[in-house]
Amino acid sequence: MVASEAVPYAKTGGLADVTGALPLELARVGHDVILLLPRYRCLIESGRSFRPVCRLRVPTSQGPVDTLVEEDILPAGQGDCRLRVWTIRNDALFDRPGLYQHLGLDYPDNLDRFSFFCRATIEVIAYLRTARRWNTHLLHLHDWQTALCAVYLNTVARNRQDVGAPEVRTVLTLHNVGYQGLFPAAQFENTGLPPSLFKPEALEYYGSVNLLKGGIVFADYITTVSPTYAREILTPEFGFGLEGVLRNREDQLLGIVNGIDVDRWNPETDSYLPANYSVIDRSGKLVCKRSLQREFQLPETSVPVLGMIARLTSQKGLDLVATILPQLMAMDLQLVILGTGEPGLEAKFKALQARYPHRMGLRIGFDEGLAHRIEGGADVFVMPSRYEPCGLSQLYSLRYGTVPVVRKTGGLADTVVPLNQQARQVERATGFHIEEDRADALLAVLRSALSAYQDRSIWEQLVEAGMTTDVSWVRSANDYDRLFVSLVRRWQPRVS
Numbered sequence: 450m451v452a453s454e455a456v457p458y459a460k461t462g463g464l465a466d467v468t469g470a471l472p473l474e475l476a477r478v479g480h481d482v483i484l485l486l487p488r489y490r491c492l493i494e495s496g497r498s499f500r501p502v503c504r505l506r507v508p509t510s511q512g513p514v515d516t517l518v519e520e521d522i523l524p525a526g527q528g529d530c531r532l533r534v535w536t537i538r539n540d541a542l543f544d545r546p547g548l549y550q551h552l553g554l555d556y557p558d559n560l561d562r563f564s565f566f567c568r569a570t571i572e573v574i575a576y577l578r579t580a581r582r583w584n585t586h587l588l589h590l591h592d593w594q595t596a597l598c599a600v601y602l603n604t605v606a607r608n609r610q611d612v613g614a615p616e617v618r619t620v621l622t623l624h625n626v627g628y629q630g631l632f633p634a635a636q637f638e639n640t641g642l643p644p645s646l647f648k649p650e651a652l653e654y655y656g657s658v659n660l661l662k663g664g665i666v667f668a669d670y671i672t673t674v675s676p677t678y679a680r681e682i683l684t685p686e687f688g689f690g691l692e693g694v695l696r697n698r699e700d701q702l703l704g705i706v707n708g709i710d711v712d713r714w715n716p717e718t719d720s721y722l723p724a725n726y727s728v729i730d731r732s733g734k735l736v737c738k739r740s741l742q743r744e745f746q747l748p749e750t751s752v753p754v755l756g757m758i759a760r761l762t763s764q765k766g767l768d769l770v771a772t773i774l775p776q777l778m779a780m781d782l783q784l785v786i787l788g789t790g791e792p793g794l795e796a797k798f799k800a801l802q803a804r805y806p807h808r809m810g811l812r813i814g815f816d817e818g819l820a821h822r823i824e825g826g827a828d829v830f831v832m833p834s835r836y837e838p839c840g841l842s843q844l845y846s847l848r849y850g851t852v853p854v855v856r857k858t859g860g861l862a863d864t865v866v867p868l869n870q871q872a873r874q875v876e877r878a879t880g881f882h883i884e885e886d887r888a889d890a891l892l893a894v895l896r897s898a899l900s901a902y903q904d905r906s907i908w909e910q911l912v913e914a915g916m917t918t919d920v921s922w923v924r925s926a927n928d929y930d931r932l933f934v935s936l937v938r939r940w941q942p943r944v945s
Contacts, residue, residue: 450475451485451570453563453594454548458486458495458534461548463707463841464624467674468591470710474926476525476532480933481583485573487543487566488519488536497521499536503580505572507539509565510639514539516569518576537569549594560632560658564640567597575611584613586937589929590621593630596664597640600652603667604642618936621668623661625838626682627689627764630660654690665694670701670936672929674839675860679704687836705929706863707839708922709848714821716849721821726850728916734825734850741826744819745785745810753902754783755895756827756851758820758842759834761790761798761813766833766856771797772888773895778805782899785810785827787819824849829898833883833891837861843880847915852908853880854898864920868901868911879915 454460456469472482486492492499499519506513517538525532537543542562550556570588577583590598599619607614637647637658647653652663665671673679681687683696695702712718716734717727723740726733742749755777759765771794777784786798786809795813802811812819824830830846832855839860843853847864855861867882881901883894901907 450482450589450591451567451595451598452591453487453566455484455486455534458492458497459489459548463839464591466710466841467624467707470708470922471926471929472532473523473525474708474922475929476530478926478930480930483533483535483577485570486534486536487562488538489548490544490546491548492536502535503576505569505576507565507569507572508641509561509568510641514565516572518573535573537566537573539565539569560630560636560660561639563594563630563660564597567595567601568641570595570598571601571606571612574613574617575609578613579611585617587618587620587933589933590619590664590668592622592624593628593661593664596621596630596660596668598664599668600642600646600663604646618670618933619668620670620672620932620936621664622672622674623665623682623838624674626661626687626691626695627836629654629662629689629691632658632660634658662691662694665691665698670703670932671695671698672932673702673704675706675863676704677862678838678859681836681859703932705925705932706860707841707844708925709841709844709920711848711921714824714845714848716825719821719825721818722825723822728850728913731850731912737822737826738828741785741822742783744822745812746806747783747785747810748807750783752781752783753828753899754785754826755829755831756823757784757786757788757831758823759786759788759832761788761794763791763794764835765790766835766886766891767794767798769833769886769888769891770831771801773892774801774805774809776892777895778808780899783808783810785823787812787814787816787823789814824851827851828902829854831895832856832861834858834861835886840864844920847879847918848920850912850916852898852911852915854894855880855882856886857882857884866914868897868907876910876914878911879918880911
């Protein structure tokens with residue numbers, strides 16, 4: 450598994466949660482897994498220790514670079530089940546304050562950085578095959594930062610005996626098609642790929658280099674992080690210009706919904722919470738609510754508390770929230786928000802919080818502990834995203850008995866069962882869907898949720914149904930397992 454970030458080593462978003470948890474679950478079901486990461490500066494701060502494995506000569510456009518591979522071992526279950534985490538060390542490229550950017554600006558050499566990481570991955574495959582007699586059956590790639598691995602494997606490395614490329618299957622998982630790894634055409638030669646690949650059928654995209662497109666074209670199979678998102682990206686609204694390329698691969702496209710780390714996100718044991726609770730005994734949730742109100746300096750009343758943890762961006766629908774906030778504040782409720790994002794939205798929410806100090810709490814930034822406490826203390830969790838490939842916060846909310854109100858898109862649509870007459874009859878409902886991307890639609894659904902909150906029998910049903918929903922990685926890892934095994938056993942190398 451090749452990723453640009455993974456917990457507990459490096460994280461900027463939900464990608465790290467997935468790539469930190471999924472390989473552990475795959476190891477538990479019997480796969481021998483190695484997770485490859487760049488050795489960023491923050492890995493030293495992660496508290497994990499690494500030992501040298503080997504040195505490799507990685508080809509670059511400026512010549513071979515001597516590279517150290519280091520290893521950490523993570524337990525993956527009982528007995529000797531474990532996950533090997535290998536890091537690619539190149540301090541000139543990765544020993545920096547941020548993973549992809551600094552002070553809000555992308556590193557100008559990101560193409561060089563992740564081309565190197567992908568080329569180093571090919572050399573790791575060769576090392577494993579020749580020095581360890583460990584043949585790589587499958588390469589699982591994540592997003593644009595690793596997409597070039599599929600390209601290299603099927604082009605410049607295809608005839609290398611030490612790599613055994615025809616035997617290696619590749620799966621590329623798309624976490625967000627909106628991020629594609631676009632670079633100027635002049636930088637294409639830095640990839641080390643032949644000029645013939647800079648064409649519309651490969652990596653060229655309206656005069657630019659598009660790394661994600663290259664991965665989509667050359668990978669054996671493509672997955673997304675939810676079934677609905679797999680359908681959405683075939684349309685202009687969600688395909689971000691790659692919908693045509695994706696439609697060409699529709700027969701090799703599958704949506705597998707994400708899970709969460711149910712040990713780390715567990716209200717029964719969560720050390721971030723002032724009190725623990727379970728689906729059987731939920732009395733601790735009221736303690737969490739009162740504590741959350743105190744933390745945000747809100748009155749400790751019994752009104753419903755709405756929680757939000759999100760990037761303050763229009764993609765997450767925060768502009769819609771700002772639009773309806775005066776109307777919300779006229780209702781009998783409280784709202785707490787944790788996040789950072791667009792300066793204009795940050796300023797708008799600061800002004801609104803100053804206007805409604807006894808109704809609204811705001812924390813600009815990110816605080817892992819506070820995120821857990823919002824999930825534990827809020828009654829309702831609001832996610833009005835315009836698009837959401839999967840989303841994880843709604844899964845945390847289900848686990849913590851915090852009823853999610855979500856936009857009907859991507860993984861939000863797949864993981865939250867909306868309350869309606871049919872769902873109520875079969876007692877399957879776990880939350881509410883916002884059908885349309887409009888402020889008035891958001892407000893109407895929130896009114897419905899607050900109305901349901903007043904009916905304790907309905908509300909307790911929603912909470913219990915959510916808390917008993919399986920949001921673990923077990924089912925999803927089994928879906929990946931079936932895909933991987935079928936590819937390795939039956940898949941024939943694709944002629945590109």
